Amino acid sequence: MSKTITLITDSLSSKGRALDREKKIEVIGALPGEEVLIELGPRRKKRRLGYLREVLKPSQERFTARCSHVPLCGGCAFQHWEYSFQLKHKTEIVKKEFHDLIEQHNPEMRPILGCEDPWRYRNKMEFSFSENRAGEKFLGLMLAGARGKVLQLKECYLVSEWFSNVVQGVSSWWEKSTLRAYHHNTDSGHLRTLTVREAKQGKGKMVMLTVSGNPDFALKKSQIESFTKCIQETTSDEHLSIFLQIQQIAKGRPTQFFEMPLAGPDHITERLHIDLGGKSHCFDCKISPTSFFQPNTIQAQKLYSAGLQMLGLKNATVLDLYCGGAILGLSAAKLAKEVIGIELNHHSVFDAKWNQEVNNVKNFSIHQGDVGEVLKQLDLESPDIVIVDPPRAGLDEKALSHLTKLAPKEILYISCNPKTQAANIAELAKVGYFLKILQPVDQFPHTPHIENIAYLQKA
Template sequence: MGRRKPKPFFESIEVTGAGSRGKSIGKAPDGRTILIANAVPGDTVSVQTTRKKRQYYEGTATALLKPSPDRIAPKCAHFGSCGGCKWQHMDYSAQLRHKENEVRNNLIRIGKVDLPEVQGILPAPSPYYYRNKMEFSFTDSRWLEEEEIQKGDTIADRRGLGLHKPGMWDKVLDLEECHLQADPANAIRLSIREYAKKNGLSFFNPRNQEGFLRSMTLRNNREGEFMLILQFFQEEEENRIGLLEYISNEFPQIKSLFYTINPKGNDTLYDLELICYRGEDHIIERIGKLEFRITPKSFYQTNSAQTERLYQIVRDFAGLDGSQRVYDLYTGLGTIAQYLSDQAKEVIGIEAVPEAIVAARENARHNGITNARFFAGDMKELLTLEFIEEQGTPDVVVTDPPRDGMHKDVVACLLEILPQRIVYVSCNSATQARDLGLMDAHYEVTDMRPVDMFPQTFHVENVVLLERRNGK
C-alpha cells in the first residue's frame, strides 16, 4: 500500500477577503481559491491545506507573516479553541463591513437582485455581553489543549463545564471566561463548577451515557434578572437539592430556577418536564411598552437590545397606517406581530410550534392586544388559499423563516395572493436571496437593512422590503 500524498502547503498567501461561515479567502499558486481558517482579510499567512477540491482548497493559517490592519488582539483567553467567536481577532468595524458585503453579494449573485441605494448595516449597541441565552455542557473528560498534551502529565480530574468544540458533539472546552453574556453569568457558571467538584458530583459522559450533571442553560433579561435550567442525567436527590439550594442562596439574581431529569440521548428541552424549583416560572423581557414572558422553552431573539431596533426597521418597512391586515409568518412568540399591532387593523401570526402559539396568545392578553390572532401549524400546510379566504387577505406580510428559508409552497401561496408589501427578515441571506429570485417577476426590492445581531461571529440578520411591481 502506497503512502498518502501530503496535502499542499503554501508559504505566503495574501488573504484578500471574507468567505462564508467565517473563513477567509486567498489564492493558491495554481489559481484555485483557498478557504482559510484562522485568518483575517489583509493578512499574509502560511497555509496548511486540509482538503483539495477541483476548484478550491480548504486550509488553516499556520503562521502569520504580515498582520492585517484589521487584526486585533482577541479579548478572550479561549479564542481559537472555542467555537463561540470566530471573528474576535478582527476589528468590529471590519466585521460589519464584511457582513454587509456578504449580504449584498448573496442578493446580487444568487437572487439577481437589482439593489437600490440603501442604508448600511446597523451595528450592535455593544459588541460584547449581548447574548441573553447561553447553553453550557458538563463533561468528565474536558478537551485538552496542545500545551497540556505536550507536557505528558496525567491529569487526574478532567471535569469541566463549557462549550462544545466546533463539530465535536462529545468534546467540551472548559471555560474560565466568556464575554458573550453579561455578569454575573461567568460567576454563576464558575461557582456551579467549583461547588460540583468540591462536593464530588459526577459530570456527564455522552459516549458512555453516564454521570449526574449534564447541562445548564442561562437566560437573562435587560433588567439583570436570570433564569437557570439545570439538566441532570439521573436523579440523585440529595446531591440535586444540595446544588439547587446552594445556587438559590448564592445568586439572588436568579429569579427563575428550573431543573429536569434527562436520560435521553440528546439535550433538547422541548419534550422534557421542567420543574420550577425556586422563583417564578418565567422572566419578563420588554420591547417598547410591551412585555413578554420568557419561559425555559421560549424562542426569543438572543440579542435583546438589538431586537428592538430590528423590529423598528420591520415596522418602518411595513409602512402601516392602521388600515392594513398583516400576516406574521413564523411568528414564534408573536413578538413582531404584537409590536406591529398598534399600527395595524389586524395581525395574524402563524407558527409551527404549538407551545409558542399558546405563549403568544398569553402575551397578547397580558399586553391588552385585541387585534392579533395566532394559529399553530406547519406553514406550508396551514398557509393555503382556503385559510386566507377564511381569515382575510393580507395587505402586508412579514416573514421571518428559519435558516432554510421559506418552503416553495409558501412562496407559491404568496405569489397567488400578491400582498402589496412583503417584509422579509432572514438570518441566512443566501436562502433569502434564493426566495427573492423566485418572487422577482412580481416584486422588486425597494429597501434593505442588514442588522448585526451577533458581534464576534460571521452571522448577520437582514431585512428586505419587497413591493409589488406596477400592474403585477
Template structure:
C-alpha cells in the first residue's frame, strides 16, 4: 500500500487556536498558570507555549493577572476549595475572533463586572466572555453550566470556503491550516462528481460533512453528542447548505436502520476517536457496500487494525496520506482511501 510522505506545515509553530490551562497558586498567593508535570497534577508555572497562538498566551496572562489583583483564589484539587479552575481561550484564525472562558468551582465569579471591563480594555477585539461552572470533583475541564457574561455565544472561523460557529464546548480542530490540508485530501479521495450520497460517521460539528456537501448531492452526518449535532445544523444553515442533514445517535445503530430504509451511500467517511471504529460500525459499513470509504485516523495502530477488517470484508486499501496536524508532537493524522474490490 503506498504511504506517501507526511504533509508538514510551512511554519510549524504558534498554530493552536485553543488553550485550556489549569490555574494554581504560588506560596505568596499569586496565581500561576501552566501545564501539568508529567504523570502528576503539579502545575509548572509558564508564561508562553510555542505551539499556542501568541494571542492565547497573552490572554491567559492577562486574565491571570487581573484575577490575582482581585484576590481570587485558585481551585485546589486536594481540598476541593477555591474558585478559579481553568482559563480557556479560543481564537478564530481567519476572523481573529477571541472567546475567553473562565472556569470556576463556584457559581459566583467574584468581581465579575470589573474583570470583564479590564479584559475588554486590554483586548478590544474580544467577542465573547463566558463563565463556566464546574463544581464536581473531576479532571474534566468544563462543567455543564455555561453563561455568557458579555458578547456573543459563538465566535466564528473559516476553513476554506466554509464558515463555522464555535462555542466553548465545540469540537473544532486546533490547527485550521492543516485541517484544510487534511479535508482537501479526504475530499480528493472521496472523488465526488455531484450525484453521490455520502455518510459522515463521527461528524462532530459538521466540519468534514460540509466540505463533502460542496461536491456531493446529499450528506448524512451522524454524531453521538447532541450539542455537536445542534452546532452542525447551525453551521449548515450558516453556509446555506440544505443538502447536509445531521442526526444524533450511534453510527453503528443508525446505519443498519438507514440501510433497511433503502439508503445506499456511494461513499462513507469515518473520522473516529483514537480507539478507532467499533466492530459493529465496521460491519455496518461493509453491509452498506459503498463504492469508496475514506478513513481519517488520528491513531495509526487502530487504523491498521480496522483496515484489516475492511480488507477482509471486500475492500482494497489504495493509498494513505499522513498529515502533520500537531507539529512538535509525536501524533499524526492519516487519510486512507479504500475502494470496493471488483468481483470476478
C-alpha cells in the first residue's frame, strides 16, 4: 500500500524537482519552501521519488500552470513557477557551476537573456509510442519519474497547437491499425517515435515517423500511405514535408538510420536575424530531417548575436567547431577574414553548404568528421578565434588537447551544460586562458535546462 507523508521542501535537484531538507526525497511538481503532502515512490540511486498529492502551504512564487498535464508530464518541470523566478534560478545554476572560476577570474556576469514570450517557443519536439500490458496505446512525452512510461498527449504549451493536432491525428491513425509500439528489449514492434518540426520565421513544416528496422515488423505500403494521408489532413501548409525513418539495430554494430521521403520538400527553411557590427543580418537556414537546429528560434538569434558581439572578428581567422548548419560561422564570416567549420553529422554538413550558397558567403569552408581527428589532419596554423558549441558532454580530451595546441587569442564557448562547460574552461585556464564574460540565455522556459555563453582570452 502506498505511503503518504507531509514534508517541507528546501531546494531543487538538477532535474528541477524539490528536495526535502535532508535531500533524501525528490518531489515532482513542488517548489522550494512549500509544505506538501506526497505519496512515496520508488528509490532512485541516492534519493526516493515523491509524487505530489497536495500543496498544503504554497510558495509565493507558485504560478497557475496552463497545461492540464502538469505535474505528470516530464516535458515541463517549472510551469507552476512564475517565470522571473525561473530566470533567477537558472542564473544561480551558472554562478554555482562557475563559482571557482568567478573567484579566480572575476568575469563580467551579464544578466540572463530571457524569453519575451515563454510559451509555444519550441520549433521541434519528439514524441514516443508506448503500450501497456493491456494493449492500451500512448503517444506523447515521458511521464515524470516513470521510466519508459508515456503520457498520452492532449495539449502542450511549449509548441504550437499544430503539434498537438499531429499527435491526436497520428494517435487516431494508430488506434485503427494493427501496428504495435516498439519494444527495445525484444526488438519487436513497429513504431518508435514521431518527430514534429516547423519553421517559426521561415517556411515549412515537417513530420518524421521513426520505425523499427527489424524486417519482421516492416510497415506495409498501405500503412505508409495511410500515415501520409493522416499527416496531410492536419495542415493546409503547402510546404509540408513527411518522412519515414528506419532505425536498424544489430548486436556489436552501431545503430543505423535510413530516411525515406514520403511527401513534400526534402527540408524546411528557417530565417534568423543576427545583430553584428551594428547591423542586423538575415540568414536563411536549411533544416534536413536529422539535422540539429536550435529548438528555440527567437532565443537562438539572441544567443548568436550576444556571443558574436563579444569577439574581435574584423579581419580575423575563425575556427568553428561542432558547427552544425554553421549559422554561427557564416555570421562571423560577415566580418572575419576566413572561417573554417568542422562538423561530424553529414546531413548538417550538407545543410551548411546550402546555407553558405544561399546566403552568399564566400570566405567559409567546412570539413566533415570528428573534431579531434579533423583538427589533427588539417594541421592548421593558430587561428585568431575558435568558436565551440559541443554536445552536452562537452569537449573530450582529444578536442581539448587540439584546442590548446591551436592557442587562439579568443575562445567563444557556447554550451547547454554549464557543468561540463565549467570543467572544460578550468582546464583551459591552466594553459593561460582567462574567463572574461559569462552570459546565460534561457532557451528552454519551464524546464531546468540553461544555455550559457563563455568568452575567454589568452593571457
